Amino acid sequence: MPNLYATSDLHVTHQGNxxxxxxxxxxxxxxxxxxxxxxxxxxxxxxETLERLRERFATVVxxxxxxxxxxxxxxxxxxxxxxxxEELVRRCQSIGVLTPEDDFPVxxxxxxxxxxxxxxxxxDYSWRTPAAEGRPFAEAMEQARAAxxxxxxEFLLHADPHASRAEWCAARRELTEKRLAGIPAEHGTVLxxxxxxxxxxxxxxxxxxxxxxxxxxxxxxxxxxxxxxxAVYGHLHIPRTTYRDGVRFEEVSLGYPREWRSRARGxxxxxxxxxxxxxxAAAR
Numbered sequence: 358m359p360n361l362y363a364t365s366d367l368h369v370t371h372q373g374n375x376x377x378x379x380x381x382x383x384x385x386x387x388x389x390x391x392x393x394x395x396x397x398x399x400x401x402x403x404x405e406t407l408e409r410l411r412e413r414f415a416t417v418v419x420x421x422x423x424x425x426x427x428x429x430x431x432x433x434x435x436x437x438x439x440x441x442x443e444e445l446v447r448r449c450q451s452i453g454v455l456t457p458e459d460d461f462p463v464x465x466x467x468x469x470x471x472x473x474x475x476x477x478x479x480x481d482y483s484w485r486t487p488a489a490e491g492r493p494f495a496e497a498m499e500q501a502r503a504a505x506x507x508x509x510x511e512f513l514l515h516a517d518p519h520a521s522r523a524e525w526c527a528a529r530r531e532l533t534e535k536r537l538a539g540i541p542a543e544h545g546t547v548l549x550x551x552x553x554x555x556x557x558x559x560x561x562x563x564x565x566x567x568x569x570x571x572x573x574x575x576x577x578x579x580x581x582x583x584x585x586x587x588a589v590y591g592h593l594h595i596p597r598t599t600y601r602d603g604v605r606f607e608e609v610s611l612g613y614p615r616e617w618r619s620r621a622r623g624x625x626x627x628x629x630x631x632x633x634x635x636x637x638a639a640a641r
Contacts, residue, residue, distance in 0.1 A: 365591025394422025438517030
């Protein structure tokens, strides 16, 4: 019987992280792997990494993080914005990796069928610190700048052809809601995203101002509305298990060497999400 595993924020081109890819291996030939974004910045490195993982796992499902969507001067591939996302999807599909644009696969090894829904949603700056709540966007951004916290997305993640990342987020949310509404009512779900769907995982952020780049208020009830068995995400580099409304949230990121080296468990490049009998994994 297969296991369902997940990983994110591998940052494989970051010095000190390159060896972790070899540790991501299935326990059985039928195991699946969910990849919640931030594999790398260079498009070639993203695809090469996913291709290696696809050779090992029966099914690999990927969603983009912000780093995959960056257009950096060092990347020979200069696709921008939506065009970059679509090119990543095209290349993933060419190697047999499932994306948010493919039919949702179904995990048949639980008490009820679980539709695995890979979600690409971005963020819309609607999450704010208490001091910035209700204030205009420009004031909230100025507060973040004053705190020395401005996400690199502001310089490298382009929204073309959308007017802004918030507008792109709204378009993705509308498209995604229509697809999620089509999941059979008797199915539960595994919601896979890079950015957390609910704000509560951001509470331990070392720099609270960074919350602006972490999600959207519009998905706050999705874990309930779409019958999630578990919501899997990355981005925060705070790997842990939490619960909200009885739903399990799993942050599965590896993070940067300075981060995983400081943890008691060290680096954990992959986490088991569901056991062979479809239940919550006991060992993490």
